[in-house]
Every structure is written in C-alpha cells, then in structure tokens.
Amino acid sequence: MCFDVDATLVDHEASTRAGLCELLGADEAWAEWCALTDRHYACYLAGEVDFDTMRQQRTRDFFASRGEVLCDSEVGQREERRAAAVRRAWRLFDDALPCLRALRTLGLRLAAITNAAGAHQRAKLAALGLESAFDAVLISGELGVAKPHRAIFRRACRVLGVRPAQAVHVGDRLDTDAEGARDAGLHGVWLDRSGCGALPQGAGISVIRRLAELPALLTRHAR
Ligand SMILES: [Mg+2]
Known part of the structure; x- marks a missing residue:
C-alpha cells in the first residue's frame, strides 16, 4: 500500500x-x-x-x-x-494515523511516494512522527524521478516486494497520483476530500472521500 x-x-x-x-x-x-x-x-x-x-x-x-x-x-x-x-503548522489529518494503523493490522507493507526535496520531506515525516511508519519512503528529489512517471511507482513495488498488480496507491491528485499509479499497473485510488471532483468514465480507479474508507476498499480489492 x-x-x-x-x-x-x-x-x-x-x-x-x-x-x-x-x-x-x-x-x-x-x-x-x-x-x-x-x-x-x-x-x-x-x-x-x-x-x-x-x-x-x-x-x-x-x-x-x-x-x-x-x-x-x-x-x-x-x-x-x-x-x-x-x-x-505541519499537522496530520485526523484520519491519517488511524488508517496507517488499520492497514498495519491487516498485515500490509506500507510505502510513501512523494514529489518533494529529500531533506524537506524527511524533516516533515520526522516532525510528524512518521519516520518509521513506512517500510519504504520514495522521494522524487532523491531518486531523480517524480510522479506520475511509472518508474517511481514500480520502484516502490520492488522495494515492497510485490507486483504492481498487487499494490495500491492513494493520493489527492487525480493525475499525479491515481492515474499515474494506474498507468504503472497499480490500483490507483483518488482521495477526493472535497467531494467536488469529477471522475472521467471508465477511468479504472477508485475514489474515496476519507482515508477511513481505505481498509474496506482494500479488503474488497484483495478478493
Ligand atoms: Mg499530494
């Protein structure tokens, strides 16, 4: 995940x-x-x-x-x-930690995939207590490749030891996150917190409003 x-x-x-x-x-x-x-x-x-x-x-x-x-x-x-x-002012959304914990309980391996400078983003993760929340942290500034390029999603799958088809990526950007992940062979999930977004027909991705919806979606996806 x-x-x-x-x-x-x-x-x-x-x-x-x-x-x-x-x-x-x-x-x-x-x-x-x-x-x-x-x-x-x-x-x-x-x-x-x-x-x-x-x-x-x-x-x-x-x-x-x-x-x-x-x-x-x-x-x-x-x-x-x-x-x-x-x-x-760095803060986690209220649903972030409960979601990460719930997915851990399901036995999933977790990665962060983020477009930013390495030092900046690692400082943020550390300040928010997320340093050890992930099995892998992939930051575009450290890798020289950014979302939506499929290489960064594929690399995350390799590090997690799964095939792209077994992996899910969730993010707030339809293009960079959900469509990028889908194009790399993962299941793309668009987190549309505002609920105002419009999904193109047959986009082949899932939409959620809150991270709390993710465990149930993954359980369905795994069937
Ligand atoms: Mg984002």
Whole structure:
C-alpha cells in the first residue's frame, strides 16, 4: 500500500495558509499562491531549478505580482519566515494515523511516494512522527524521478516486494497520483476530500472521500 504525503496524510493547505499569514497577516492570496506554486513546482520537478531556488523565485514573483520588487536578501528573509511558519503548522489529518494503523493490522507493507526535496520531506515525516511508519519512503528529489512517471511507482513495488498488480496507491491528485499509479499497473485510488471532483468514465480507479474508507476498499480489492 503506497501513500502520497502532502494533502493526503498531511494537511498541506493548513500549513501553506499559515505561511501566507506569516507573509501578509492574512491568507487572502490563497488562489494566487496556488497558481504560482503549480508553475514553479513544475520547473522544480522538471529539474530546471533546485528546491530552495524554486522557493525563493516563487516568493519573489509573489511579491512582484503585488507590486513589490524585493532585493535578494529581502526575498531570502521573507521566504525563511514563511517556511518556518509552514513547519510550525505541519499537522496530520485526523484520519491519517488511524488508517496507517488499520492497514498495519491487516498485515500490509506500507510505502510513501512523494514529489518533494529529500531533506524537506524527511524533516516533515520526522516532525510528524512518521519516520518509521513506512517500510519504504520514495522521494522524487532523491531518486531523480517524480510522479506520475511509472518508474517511481514500480520502484516502490520492488522495494515492497510485490507486483504492481498487487499494490495500491492513494493520493489527492487525480493525475499525479491515481492515474499515474494506474498507468504503472497499480490500483490507483483518488482521495477526493472535497467531494467536488469529477471522475472521467471508465477511468479504472477508485475514489474515496476519507482515508477511513481505505481498509474496506482494500479488503474488497484483495478478493
Ligand atoms: Mg499530494
């Protein structure tokens, strides 16, 4: 059983909003920040910039779009303050630990598959007490391959000692997680916490609203 981390186990939105509050005194620019993150994160995942450079450039662009042109040292200071506020706000969703424990009880081997920088994501897992929750942790920044590429899903299966057809991956992104896993031969599960998503017909993936639904889904899948 493989898990995405951000917005699946970790309440990524809450910590991101805390970072925006630190910068602005409010999180009013949420949509703007998300759009900027999508653009900058794509450059990071494509290997065009390293993680820290991506974060600096995002913060620089964020303030520039609001009419404030910052020098390098000011960008660095504000990004440092934002990142510290984000770290202080790292939290698991309420259903994360109960789900991980329930799957352990079923005797399943667990992996995390996450698109991020290695040190950043390992610090997060450690801060949240998840260091030893997984049999394998696969981080794109350490492996040089990111979801939705099938290689990272296949690698997780090898490390867990299972065939892709025996493995399930759950994540909050339909494209990166559920469809990526499906295309790699795993069973893809889309965690649609908002319930607002629309699944294309015949997508060949499962949809759940909460992680608490996962044990029952796996029991059905194993039959
Ligand atoms: Mg995610």
